[in-house]
Amino acid sequence: MPIIENNKLVEDLWTVLEEADSATDRSMIIVPLARLEEVLADWPSSHRGLGVDVPNDVDVDLLTPHLPRLDIVTLNFPGFADGRAFSQARSIRHTEHFAGTIRARGSYLPDQYGFLLQSGIDSFEVSDRFPLEEWVRHADAVPATYQRDYATGGLATRPFADAGTRPERSHYG
Amino acid sequence: MNMHVTPEPNMYRYDEFDRNFVDARVAQFRDQVARRLDGSITEDEFKPMRLMNGLYHQLHAYMLRVAVPYGTMSSRQLNVLADIADRYDRGYGHWTTRQNIQFNWIKLEETADILDRLADVEMHAIQTSGNCIRNTTTDAYAGAAADELADPRPVCELIRQWSSLHPEFSYLPRKFKIAITGSPNDRAAVRVHDIGLRMQLNDKGERGWEVLVGGGQGRTPMVAVTVRDWLAEADLLPYLTAIMRVYNLIGRRDNKYKARIKILVHEMGAEAFAAAVEKEFADAPKETVEVDARELARISSYFAPPAWEKLPAFVPEIEEKKLADRGFRQWLAANTAAHKVPGYTIVNASFKPAGGIPGDATSAQMRAVASLADDYSFGEVRVTHAQNLTLAHVRTRDLIQVWEQLKEQGLAEANVGLIGDIISCPGLDYCALATARSIPVAQEISNRFADIKKQHDVGPLKLNISGCINACGHHHVGHIGILGVDKKGKEFYQITLGGSSAENASIGKILGPGFGSEEIADAVETVVDTYLNVREQGEEFLQTYRRLGAAPFKEALYANN
Numbered sequence A: 001m002p003i004i005e006n007n008k009l010v011e012d013l014w015t016v017l018e019e020a021d022s023a024t025d026r027s028m029i030i031v032p033l034a035r036l037e038e039v040l041a042d043w044p045s046s047h048r049g050l051g052v053d054v055p056n057d058v059d060v061d062l063l064t065p066h067l068p069r070l071d072i073v074t075l076n077f078p079g080f081a082d083g084r085a086f087s088q089a090r091s092i093r094h095t096e097h098f099a100g101t102i103r104a105r106g107s108y109l110p111d112q113y114g115f116l117l118q119s120g121i122d123s124f125e126v127s128d129r130f131p132l133e134e135w136v137r138h139a140d141a142v143p144a145t146y147q148r149d150y151a152t153g154g155l156a157t158r159p160f161a162d163a164g165t166r167p168e169r170s171h172y173g
Numbered sequence B: 001m002n003m004h005v006t007p008e009p010n011m012y013r014y015d016e017f018d019r020n021f022v023d024a025r026v027a028q029f030r031d032q033v034a035r036r037l038d039g040s041i042t043e044d045e046f047k048p049m050r051l052m053n054g055l056y057h058q059l060h061a062y063m064l065r066v067a068v069p070y071g072t073m074s075s076r077q078l079n080v081l082a083d084i085a086d087r088y089d090r091g092y093g094h095w096t097t098r099q100n101i102q103f104n105w106i107k108l109e110e111t112a113d114i115l116d117r118l119a120d121v122e123m124h125a126i127q128t129s130g131n132c133i134r135n136t137t138t139d140a141y142a143g144a145a146a147d148e149l150a151d152p153r154p155v156c157e158l159i160r161q162w163s164s165l166h167p168e169f170s171y172l173p174r175k176f177k178i179a180i181t182g183s184p185n186d187r188a189a190v191r192v193h194d195i196g197l198r199m200q201l202n203d204k205g206e207r208g209w210e211v212l213v214g215g216g217q218g219r220t221p222m223v224a225v226t227v228r229d230w231l232a233e234a235d236l237l238p239y240l241t242a243i244m245r246v247y248n249l250i251g252r253r254d255n256k257y258k259a260r261i262k263i264l265v266h267e268m269g270a271e272a273f274a275a276a277v278e279k280e281f282a283d284a285p286k287e288t289v290e291v292d293a294r295e296l297a298r299i300s301s302y303f304a305p306p307a308w309e310k311l312p313a314f315v316p317e318i319e320e321k322k323l324a325d326r327g328f329r330q331w332l333a334a335n336t337a338a339h340k341v342p343g344y345t346i347v348n349a350s351f352k353p354a355g356g357i358p359g360d361a362t363s364a365q366m367r368a369v370a371s372l373a374d375d376y377s378f379g380e381v382r383v384t385h386a387q388n389l390t391l392a393h394v395r396t397r398d399l400i401q402v403w404e405q406l407k408e409q410g411l412a413e414a415n416v417g418l419i420g421d422i423i424s425c426p427g428l429d430y431c432a433l434a435t436a437r438s439i440p441v442a443q444e445i446s447n448r449f450a451d452i453k454k455q456h457d458v459g460p461l462k463l464n465i466s467g468c469i470n471a472c473g474h475h476h477v478g479h480i481g482i483l484g485v486d487k488k489g490k491e492f493y494q495i496t497l498g499g500s501s502a503e504n505a506s507i508g509k510i511l512g513p514g515f516g517s518e519e520i521a522d523a524v525e526t527v528v529d530t531y532l533n534v535r536e537q538g539e540e541f542l543q544t545y546r547r548l549g550a551a552p553f554k555e556a557l558y559a560n561n
Helices: A033-042 A060-069 A084-095 A110-118 A132-139 B016-037 B043-051 B075-088 B108-120 B153-163 B233-250 B261-268 B270-283 B289-302 B316-324 B326-335 B363-376 B396-408 B439-448 B452-458 B520-534 B541-548 B551-558
Strands: A003-005 A008-010 A029-032 A050-054 A072-077 A101-106 A123-125 B055-057 B062-066 B072-074 B092-095 B101-106 B178-181 B195-201 B207-213 B225-232 B336-338 B344-349 B360-362 B380-383 B389-395 B463-466 B480-487 B490-497
Touching: A029 A033, A033 A050, A033 A060, A050 A060, A060 A084, A072 A084, A084 A101, A084 A110, A084 B233, A110 A132, B016 B043, B016 B108, B043 B055, B062 B108, B072 B075, B075 B092, B075 B101, B075 B108, B075 B363, B075 B380, B092 B363, B101 B108, B153 B178, B153 B233, B153 B289, B195 B233, B207 B233, B207 B270, B225 B233, B225 B270, B233 B261, B233 B270, B233 B289, B261 B270, B316 B326, B316 B396, B326 B336, B326 B344, B326 B396, B326 B452, B344 B396, B360 B363, B363 B380, B363 B389, B363 B396, B389 B396, B439 B463, B439 B520, B452 B520, B480 B520, B490 B520, B520 B541, B520 B551, B541 B551
Parallel strands: A029 A050, A050 A072, A072 A101, A101 A123, B178 B195, B463 B480
Antiparallel strands: A003 A008, A003 A123, B055 B062, B062 B101, B072 B380, B092 B101, B092 B360, B195 B207, B207 B225, B336 B344, B344 B389, B380 B389, B480 B490
8 A cells, every 4th residue: 555754655665464474584564562572572672673553442551661662653543533543643652752653554534634744643554545645735734733742844833922922911810 | 972983802812823724724624615515525524524614514504603712702703793694694693502603504615705704803613513622611701700710711712722623632532522610600511511620729829720521411411520629720731631632542432422521431430530631641741831821821911801990889870770660670680790890790682582592693683782892891792601692891880771772682681590591402493413393492481481570580590492312402401401302203392400500510300201392381380380389588499499309390290190
């Protein structure tokens, strides 16, 4: 499936490991969360190229001890109205400071692309239904955000109050 | 007055950033409508997009719900709402229980133009529907009420901005409603909201908030539980973020009717839920707390008190008029409230005329209230939770002129807070979900109690009507609640008694078997007459019910059957 990163189509370097596949002597693999501990047990600590696929109904705190050894986390959207992975992404990126790739998979729409980016997702497995331009133009369809600490990709945030927008009188507090 | 001047009220005003934000959202929605019309996106995909912009598909037409953030608007904005009613609706608007306005006869193709027109006066329909954080509501008397600690609207605006197009919280399990009160006397129904915030002062006089979670109505009515007795104001947005994240991650999505946060709080237990929130709150970085405080200070400066004059509290001509004119006396008693500044009075315009449709407003009435606001209340108007309008800062000495002008518009029915001040959903006449009509029932009961003297004899009594179990008419918290149900193709109406959305919130209890549409007004009258017979001196309806329970009312209604 096509992958979008940085508003461009890129080659997918990762292989998603199925339940029965062996993880030995592989790299650039994404393993199901259920197999993560087992795979990590045999994974050399110097070795990179491991990722995990996380269902959207699990507590991402489970990942916390393993994040330093992971290069990619994939999150799932079983339907575009199911917004759990927005919070999973935010927790992994912002609370846990994960610096690797967070990839969205499943069913979501270009109209959600901006919110996905702002929540910390930076890689997108998409269907061929919409052309790249359709995704890209939605990145900043609303080119401003009130959520200063979610702003990505040059979105505008409000100038600070002392930059000249503040009226003179204050009677509150 | 000889010359009409439109004053600029002290309320939040957009800066360039806010303007660009709303303009961009309108352009985005225009694009979404175009893509729906050309088939690039399906109706299923378009639905949440249009809902997040306040556009519903009702029985006969589209309905557009326009946000009136925390119920405060300028006369200029109200005039534009009147223009929209004339040009795009049938000359009407409808005040909602969450302090918004909805237009019931809208064409899909015209919605983006309406939104452009709204944007001209800093209004929008962002998040007035959909599974996102809705309009934050508050006390309609905010900034004016004699009993408040402080004006809660700056915090409402802070929350409005924080919740607008929130990247993380726009695809929640279900809709999400926040209400705030700055007064211990709760006129904002905070205990029946997903999150309720009650302003508190600590020993040092610092302001903070009691945080309540998990209230709501609908099929499973619940009163909210307190998860924090006192939260420092600086921590408010990080704490709300923690609540939202816990809900977004583990709120139920398997069943639409179990998806509100109240079910999560109930199933987890309040303590476990609070612990999960506290953990999330402790774990998440809070790098914007400093910025939030500066933002709140910036926002607060817009809500500076208006230029009140130093006036005597006692106005002889008003006292004389009270003695001479019973109608004026009744209107003063029911439709006005105490202002924090001597010589000023809070005035309500009642949109509940005898036999009318609760909350319906004509464009002419909107313009008249806008004009009254300009002349008598600093150009500012509030929408109330009970579907009326409020002029928050009227000089007491102007009350006679204001009363007379409201009377000319049919907006001076002296029934605010009385049985004629019915809250009703649109019911089967408009709504695709309804199982029974509500408006004709409201109209009949309203006619039955058209005698204002009787309403005043009965005293404070909230009557709420919902046309289905989704409870948009808030029947669960009516002192008398009426729920319309469909029973084998016939409309039946159940009566609940003892509900309240105030600081002493409670959920009403079903009294017994329902009544047919031709019997329900009689039944309500029987309930009221029973109360009149058994009440003690000075006792309000709710107090009597709480003292005696359902027994005397059951006896009166069902004894002969």
